[in-house]
Amino acid sequence: MAEKIYYKGVKRFVFSLIFLMILSITLFISSLFIGSSSINLYKIVHMLSNIFLNKNSLYNDPMMNILDLRISRGIAAYFTGFALGLAGLLIQTVTRNPLADPYILGLSTSSLAFVSLSILLFPDIMIFRWNLVLIAFLGALTGFFITIGLSKLAGGSSVAIVLSGIAVGSFFGGVSHLLLYLVQARYNIYIMYLLTGTAQTVLWRELPYLIYPSIAGVIISLLIYKMLNAYLYGDIYSRQLGFPPGVTRTISLVITSILTAVTISIVGIIGFIGLASPHITRFLVGNDHRFTIVLSPLVGGVLTLFSDISVRIISYAYGAELPLGVITMMIGSPFLAFLIIKRLRE
Amino acid sequence: MMIKIEDLEVWYDSIPVLRDVSLEINRGDFILIIGPNGSGKTTLLKTIANLVKPKKGAVYIDGRELNRYSPRSLSKILSYIDPHLSREMPTTVLELLMTARYPREDLFKIKVDKEFINKINEIAKMLRIEDLLERRLDQVSSGELQRIIIARALLQDPEIFLVDEPTAFLDLKYRFEIMDLLKKINREYMKTMIVTTHDLILAGLYGEKIILLYKGMIRAAGDVEKVLKKDLVKEVYEIDVEEIYVNNRKILIPINMK
Amino acid sequence: MVSKTTTFSIIMLLIGVVIGVVGGYFTGASLGKGSVQTLTMPITSIYTSYLTTTQIQTETRIMTSQIVTTVLTTPQYPKTIVDALGREIKIDKEPMRIVSTMPSITEELFALGLGFRIVGVDSYSNYPPEVINLRKEGKIADVGGPWTLDLEKIISLRPDIVFLCRGVSVHESLYAPKLEERGLKTVFLLCDSAKDQYDVYRDLRLIASIFNRDDVAESLIKTIDKKINDVIGKLKTQNISKPNVLILLGPPSWGLWSAGGNTFISWLITTAGGVNIASQYSGWPQLDYEYILSKNPEIIIITAHGINMSQLKKELEQTPLGKTKAWTDGKIYLLSDEASDIVLRPGPRIADALDMLSKIIHPEIFGELSRSDVQKILMIMPIILIVKR
Numbered sequence: 006m007a008e009k010i011y012y013k014g015v016k017r018f019v020f021s022l023i024f025l026m027i028l029s030i031t032l033f034i035s036s037l038f039i040g041s042s043s044i045n046l047y048k049i050v051h052m053l054s055n056i057f058l059n060k061n062s063l064y065n066d067p068m069m070n071i072l073d074l075r076i077s078r079g080i081a082a083y084f085t086g087f088a089l090g091l092a093g094l095l096i097q098t099v100t101r102n103p104l105a106d107p108y109i110l111g112l113s114t115s116s117l118a119f120v121s122l123s124i125l126l127f128p129d130i131m132i133f134r135w136n137l138v139l140i141a142f143l144g145a146l147t148g149f150f151i152t153i154g155l156s157k158l159a160g161g162s163s164v165a166i167v168l169s170g171i172a173v174g175s176f177f178g179g180v181s182h183l184l185l186y187l188v189q190a191r192y193n194i195y196i197m198y199l200l201t202g203t204a205q206t207v208l209w210r211e212l213p214y215l216i217y218p219s220i221a222g223v224i225i226s227l228l229i230y231k232m233l234n235a236y237l238y239g240d241i242y243s244r245q246l247g248f249p250p251g252v253t254r255t256i257s258l259v260i261t262s263i264l265t266a267v268t269i270s271i272v273g274i275i276g277f278i279g280l281a282s283p284h285i286t287r288f289l290v291g292n293d294h295r296f297t298i299v300l301s302p303l304v305g306g307v308l309t310l311f312s313d314i315s316v317r318i319i320s321y322a323y324g325a326e327l328p329l330g331v332i333t334m335m336i337g338s339p340f341l342a343f344l345i346i347k348r349l350r351e
Numbered sequence: 352m353m354i355k356i357e358d359l360e361v362w363y364d365s366i367p368v369l370r371d372v373s374l375e376i377n378r379g380d381f382i383l384i385i386g387p388n389g390s391g392k393t394t395l396l397k398t399i400a401n402l403v404k405p406k407k408g409a410v411y412i413d414g415r416e417l418n419r420y421s422p423r424s425l426s427k428i429l430s431y432i433d434p435h436l437s438r439e440m441p442t443t444v445l446e447l448l449m450t451a452r453y454p455r456e457d458l459f460k461i462k463v464d465k466e467f468i469n470k471i472n473e474i475a476k477m478l479r480i481e482d483l484l485e486r487r488l489d490q491v492s493s494g495e496l497q498r499i500i501i502a503r504a505l506l507q508d509p510e511i512f513l514v515d516e517p518t519a520f521l522d523l524k525y526r527f528e529i530m531d532l533l534k535k536i537n538r539e540y541m542k543t544m545i546v547t548t549h550d551l552i553l554a555g556l557y558g559e560k561i562i563l564l565y566k567g568m569i570r571a572a573g574d575v576e577k578v579l580k581k582d583l584v585k586e587v588y589e590i591d592v593e594e595i596y597v598n599n600r601k602i603l604i605p606i607n608m609k
Numbered sequence: 610m611v612s613k614t615t616t617f618s619i620i621m622l623l624i625g626v627v628i629g630v631v632g633g634y635f636t637g638a639s640l641g642k643g644s645v646q647t648l649t650m651p652i653t654s655i656y657t658s659y660l661t662t663t664q665i666q667t668e669t670r671i672m673t674s675q676i677v678t679t680v681l682t683t684p685q686y687p688k689t690i691v692d693a694l695g696r697e698i699k700i701d702k703e704p705m706r707i708v709s710t711m712p713s714i715t716e717e718l719f720a721l722g723l724g725f726r727i728v729g730v731d732s733y734s735n736y737p738p739e740v741i742n743l744r745k746e747g748k749i750a751d752v753g754g755p756w757t758l759d760l761e762k763i764i765s766l767r768p769d770i771v772f773l774c775r776g777v778s779v780h781e782s783l784y785a786p787k788l789e790e791r792g793l794k795t796v797f798l799l800c801d802s803a804k805d806q807y808d809v810y811r812d813l814r815l816i817a818s819i820f821n822r823d824d825v826a827e828s829l830i831k832t833i834d835k836k837i838n839d840v841i842g843k844l845k846t847q848n849i850s851k852p853n854v855l856i857l858l859g860p861p862s863w864g865l866w867s868a869g870g871n872t873f874i875s876w877l878i879t880t881a882g883g884v885n886i887a888s889q890y891s892g893w894p895q896l897d898y899e900y901i902l903s904k905n906p907e908i909i910i911i912t913a914h915g916i917n918m919s920q921l922k923k924e925l926e927q928t929p930l931g932k933t934k935a936w937t938d939g940k941i942y943l944l945s946d947e948a949s950d951i952v953l954r955p956g957p958r959i960a961d962a963l964d965m966l967s968k969i970i971h972p973e974i975f976g977e978l979s980r981s982d983v984q985k986i987l988m989i990m991p992i993i994l995i996v997k998r
Contacts, residue, residue, distance in 0.1 A: 006481050007471040010445055011463070042765040070764045070791055101439045124778070132694065132781040186895075205760055206783040208790050230461070231453045238447065239437035245400055246507070247426030247454045292442045293449070295461060325732075325757035 018296040021289045025303040029083065032310050036079040039314050041321045042071055074205075081207035081215065082313035082329065083306040085272045086282070088219040088264040090305020091226065093279030094286065094297055095257040098233050100163045103287075104345070106280040107265040110166075110258070111173030115148025116141045116269045117200065118177040121184035138211065138270045145266035148173055153258065161251065162240065166258075202273025202330035204313050211271050218267055222260045223302060229256060230294040237292065275330045277337025278305050284344060312336060352378045352428065352510040352543060353413055354399065360407035361391075361398055361567075368394045369567045372408070376545065378510070381537045384547045385554050385578075386564035387588055392547040395564065396513045399545065400431035412511075426454035429511035430504045434519065436496075438489040444499055445471070445484040451506035470506060478502045478532070494525040501532065511543040512536070518550055526550065530557045551592070555579055555602040563587060575601050685821055692815065693775040693797040700819055704769035704794070710780065711755050711800050713956035714772045714812075715740060720957035721817055721825050728766045731755045736950065736958075758784055764791055770819070774800035803955040805876040806837055813957070829957065836960035837880070840967050840975075844882045847974055854883035854970060855906035855935070858893070858953075859913050860921055861928050865896040873955045881966040882974075883908065898929040908970060909935040910942050912949040918984045925986075941986035942969055948982040 092107040100109070123140045124131045131137055155169035156162075207215075226233070232253040235243045240250040268275065282305035283297065289304075290296040312332045320326045359372040369391045376382055384392045397403040399410055401417045410417045412428060420428070436447075452467050475481040478498045483491055491499065497517055504512055514533060518526040530553055537544045548554060554561060554575075561578040563571040565587045571578045579601055584592050592603040687701045708729040709715040715734040718724055724739065729750040734740050743749040750766055753759035756779055763771060771788055773780040775797045785795045796819065798812045810830045817826030856874055858866040868874040870888035878885045886904035887894060909930065911921065921943055925931055935941050944952055944965075952962045968978035 007445065007448075007475060007484060008465070008468045010484055011449075011468055041759050041761045067765050067767050070767075071761055073791065074761055074764060074787075098440070101437055103440060132778070134782045134786040137782050203783070206787040208786055210790075227461075228459055231450070231456075231458060234446070234450050235453060237437065237440050237442055238450070239433060239435070241397075241402055241431065241433045242436060244402055244422060245426060245429075245431040245433070246450065247421075247423035249422055287441065292440060292446050320759065325754050326759055 014291060014293070014296075018290045018300070021296075021300055022303075025300060025307060028307050029303060029310070032307060032314070033079050033083065036082075036310060036314050036317075037072060037075050039317050040071065040075055041317065077207060077209050077212065078204045078313065079310060080212055081272060082204040083310045084212070084215040084219055085202075085204065085268045085275055086278050086305035086307070086309025087302040088215060088222070088268050088305075089275060089278040089309070090282035090286075090302040091219065091222050091298065092261040092264040092268075093281075093305070094283040094294075094301040095226065095233075095261045096279070097283050098236060098294070099254050099257045099261070100167050101237065101239075102163075102167065103284065103348070104280070105167070106277075107261055108274070108276075108279070109170040109174065110149050110262060110265070111152045111170045111177060112145035112148040112262060112265055113269060113274050114174050114177035114181055115151070116145040116266070117181040117274075118184060119144025119147065121181055125184060125187060134208075141270035142266050145269050146262060148177055149258075149262040149266070161254075163254070166254075200274055200330070201328035202275045202333075203326070203328050204272055204309075205326060207271055214267055215271055218263055219302065222264055223298060225256070225260060226298045227295070229253065230298060233257070233294040233298075234292075273328070273330055275309065276334040277341070278309055278333055281337060281340060282308060308336075309333065354511070354543070355411040355414075356399070356408070357411070358408035359395075359398065359405050359410065361394055361403060362406045363394075367567060369398070369405075371568050374562065374569065374572060376543060378543055379537070379541045380543050380545075381534065381557075381559045382543075382545045383554050383558045383561045384545065384564060385549065385551070385561060386570075388549065390564040390587075391567040392549075392564055393515055394567075396431065396515050396545065396547055399511075400429055400513050401425055402431060423454065426507070426509070428509055429513060430507045430509040431513045432500050432504050432515060432517070434497075434500070434515055434517070436488070436500060441487055441489070443484070444480065444486055444488060444491065447488060447499065448475075448484075448503055448506055451503045451508075454507060454509075467506075474502050474505050478505075493520040494522065497521060497525070497529055498532075501529070505536065509542075511545065514544065514546040516547050516549070518548055518553060526553060527556075533557075551579070551584065551588075551603045551605070556600055579603055688818075690796070690815060690818055693799045693802070693812070694781070696797070698794065698796060700770075700794075703820060706766065706768045706770075708752060708763050708766060708768040708771045709734065710752065710758060710772060710784075711774050711777075711798075712736065712950065713800055713954040714774070714798060716954060716956040716958060717798075717813055717816055718772075720829055721813065721820070721822055723816070723820060723822070728768055729763060731758070736947075760784065760787055763788065764793065768793060771795045772816075773797050774802070776800065776802035799955075801872075801955060803873045804871050805873060805880075806834065806959060808873070809955050809957075809959055810834075812955075833957065833960045837963055840963050841880060843974055844967075844971070849882060849971060849974070851882055851884045852907040852970060853886050853904055854878050854908045854910065855886050855901060855904070855933075857909065857911045860911060860916055860924055861930060862924060863913075865898070865901070866893055867896050869894050873959070874952065877952065877959070877962055877966050878970070881963055881970045883966070883970040902929055902932060905934050907934045907938065908940045908942070909933065910944060910952075910966075910969065912944045912952055914945055914949060916943065916945065918943050918986065922986055936986075939986055943984045943986070944982065945984075946982040948980055 089107060093105075096107050096109065097103055097105045120131075120137060120141050123136075131140070152166070152169045152173045155173060156165040159165035159169060232243070232248045235246045235248050236250055236253045243250040243253065265279070282301045285304050286297045286301040290300060309329070313329055316327050316329055316332050319332070354376040356372055356374050359369055360367065361369040372395065384395060386392055394403060398405055401410075401420070401422075404418075412420070417425070448471050449463070452463070472481070475484060478501065480495065480498055480502055483495055483499065488496070488499075501514070501517070512533075517529050517533070521529065533544055533546060534557060536542050558575045558579070561573065561575060562569060563578050563583065570587055571583055579594070581592055581594060581603075584590065584603060590605050590607045592605050595602055595604055686703060687699055689697050689699050691697055705726055706728045707718060707723065707726045709718055709727060710731050712731065712734045715727065715730050716736050718727055719737050719739070724737070727749055729752040730740060730744070732751050732754050740749065744751060750762060752762045752766075755774070756777065771793055773785055773795050775781070777800070780797070785797070788795050796815075798815060799808050800812070803809050803812065810833075813826045813830060814823065817823050856868055856878060858868070867887040867890075868885065869890035869892050870885065871891045872893070875885040875888055879888075886901065886906050887896060925936065925941065930936060948965065951958050951965065964975075965978055965980070965983065968975045969983075972978070
């Protein structure tokens with residue numbers, strides 16, 4: 006009886022994995038055909054090999070340039086979702102709360118506050134993208150460290166982490182608003198782009214910072230899957246099974262914070278993906294982290310890439326580029342409402 | 352597996368919870384720890400499980416102090432059965448049972464041995480939970496949950512079982528069922544059982560070695576005859592009882608009627 | 610007393626982090642340099658690759674001008690210019706395809722006679738009127754709003770040069786790096802960061818120098834400067850009092866956005882003989898009623914598109930602005946459509962802007978302003994109101 010159930014679970018994992026991988030590839034390929042310029046990609050294979058050999062210059066063929074743009078954009082969108090899918094899974098496990106999302110650690114608003122402050126203080130330095138990305142990243146991590154420090158003072162439990170995150174997040178949220186008011190340049194809406202995210206302007210050189218930490222995160226999480234599984238049932242349970250819960254928390258939170266900070270600084274704040282991907286993954290394969298660690302990033306990647314494709318279609322119709330984070334939230338809110346109602350009903 | 356507790360003193364913040372606790376537990380013992388709420392029963396169990404650190408004194412297992420054991424090696428020796436398992440995440444019974452193999456397995460092993468799954472079947476049958484395997488943990492009754500967490504401990508297969516108030520929220524029938532089960536495990540598998548309960552009747556029916564805790568100290572320790580005495584119970588529980596004998600077992604009946 | 614597995618996990622974590630950072634650094638370094646690149650393709654290849662697009666008309670024009678330029682002008686390329694961000698940019702040869710991302714830039718390009726080279730403009734560009742026609746005919750593409758540019762569109766147009774604006778953070782931090790990564794040349798102009806007429810001249814000269822049309826720029830500047838100096842001169846001769854002027858970018862319900870002392874609108878107001886009550890602020894501050902009332906402006910100028918005067922009047926009546934001297938004297942002006950554009954764009958029409966504002970602020974010297982898109986609030990006497998009903 007048990008074996009039947011268990012192997013059924015394994016089969017579901019394998020099928021889901023294959024399905025998601027095929028879906029990812031299909032979505033990615035179709036994303037190459039979607040964008041504001043209607044172009045004919047009949048020579049796509051030839052063009053693809055050219056692109057990966059030669060990334061610096063402007064190509065003779067305008068279609069090659071557009072293809073290049075779409076590829077870098079698609080990769081950025083996918084791996085943002087990939088990173089957030091894993092970060093969301095880990096934060097939900099660490100806080101034992103299926104409604105948690107990576108931004109409850111307070112890093113989105115602290116990132117915003119730091120960027121606003123530095124634009125206010127050093128406007129001439131902040132026009133360079135690299136500086137902005139760096140400050141956004143450091144700002145996010147600062148918020149994270151303050152949250153963790155505060156939570157340790159409050160006992161270090163998962164509840165303490167959530168409450169500290171809320172406190173820190175609100176504080177920096179207030180600071181950001183104040184700073185935005187002070188910055189006041191009518192046209193300074195970089196902050197808005199940080200708030201709502203875009204995959205369009207991610208540079209090729211920034212992609213490795215999105216990809217490598219995500220993959221490293223998946224590998225490390227898989228290595229500690231037992232600690233994560235045990236952790237779900239409580240600190241006491243985890244400890245008596247041989248896994249000090251503090252270690253599990255530390256490793257997970259480090260991975261979560263780095264991945265989230267990277268996505269915020271390179272792409273911006275993309276809501277909902279960190280919350281929804283683990284949910285959908287659990288719906289597919291249950292709670293065993295062996296399966297969810299592998300699948301949740303894929304779900305996140307698919308969702309985000311799909312949203313980015315929607316952004317391109319809407320922008321084509323509407324005439325102006327809408328931010329990615331807005332679309333993910335719009336798709337997300339009804340889904341979230343559905344989840345909350347379903348959960349409360351039970 | 353001998354447990355020796357010497358002059359144990361445990362504090363929560365600035366409140367002493369256990370004082371002057373010394374006792375010895377041998378392999379295969381069936382120990383019942385009784386006492387009113389707040390007397391320190393759960394704390395004693397958690398201290399033995401190294402979940403709580405003592406302020407003074409120590410717990411020794413096989414001559415070695417608890418903090419000389421790594422959490423991992425300790426998990427092979429004892430299991431604390433927590434009645435307040437976190438059920439906030441939507442996990443299933445089977446998923447919980449699957450974690451029981453971790454102490455005995457390599458951390459990085461991903462595959463699950465077929466033998467273990469067979470063992471799950473065996474134990475699930477024994478505890479009558481085979482039909483519950485796919486159920487979510489927050490969708491089982493308290494009686495079922497109790498059997499589930501004991502099943503999990505059986506799968507973990509430690510030498511020492513630390514069972515905290517297993518009969519607290521159960522119907523009468525299930526209370527006996529659980530106690531029978533614990534007795535059986537103790538007898539058939541030679542496992543040391545340390546069980547806390549506040550049910551005096553069960554204490555009489557099942558007790559072999561009983562420890563009465565009162566205000567964090569051992570008020571009495573010994574067999575049923577020695578510990579389940581009218582005057583002791585009156586002092587500790589503040590109720591009047593009658594001692595009666597049923598099937599040669601001493602049972603205490605509360606008679607606090609005016 | 611840390612267990613083996615704990616140490617192992619932490620070591621793995623650290624290794625992961627190190628790999629991530631080091632790997633990212635090296636891969637990033639090999640992938641894209643992100644520096645400004647110059648175009649190195651021969652002209653002939655441009656022709657052949659573009660004949661496959663639908664913009665053949667444009668190509669005909671470009672080809673013609675191409676020939677003209679090479680015949681008439683002596684080559685001064687490659688040359689290096691310094692743009693508004695202080696970057697040194699090497700121009701290898703005369704740019705033939707231009708993208709403008711701000712309406713003021715479009716106006717400047719046309720004023721310098723470079724309009725026929727434009728292949729893409731932002732969606733708000735509407736002056737000179739040819740722009741609208743060219744856009745309708747598809748000869749000039751729409752590249753999106755100035756703050757929501759469509760990069761794909763811009764790249765597909767294969768411009769030789771893309772003009773962006775300093776002070777527009779999305780241009781600086783989002784669009785320029787990406788466009789440069791694709792090898793497009795970007796040049797930043799001051800645009801709305803202009804503080805006075807000299808900044809506008811700087812932009813005009815910068816554009817002109819890129820195309821070797823410095824002489825065209827100089828004569829244009831001379832014309833504009835003369836008009837401006839005329840106004841300044843007239844004001845100097847008269848001993849006039851300078852009224853407090855409040856400029857609002859949009860009706861009060863959009864927020865009381867005004868222009869700080871370092872903006873060119875503030876310069877316009879000051880040069881036209883007024884005092885900008887928001888001049889102590891910098892940038893585009895949001896004022897509050899208390900502040901406005903304390904300064905008691907005598908003239909209120911509101912720029913907005915798509916608002917009608919009676920609607921505005923009702924709104925103003927209900928706000929504290931109805932307590933200002935401007936209201937009492939009936940000196941509230943609504944600038945819409947083209948009038949609004951002229952005043953808000955620091956471009957070749959700043960002399961016209963100054964003309965408008967000087968007529969609003971000092972009609973006693975310059976005469977009353979009569980434009981259909983500038984409405985002065987009508988303070989109707991109650992009797993007339995009753996009769997009207």
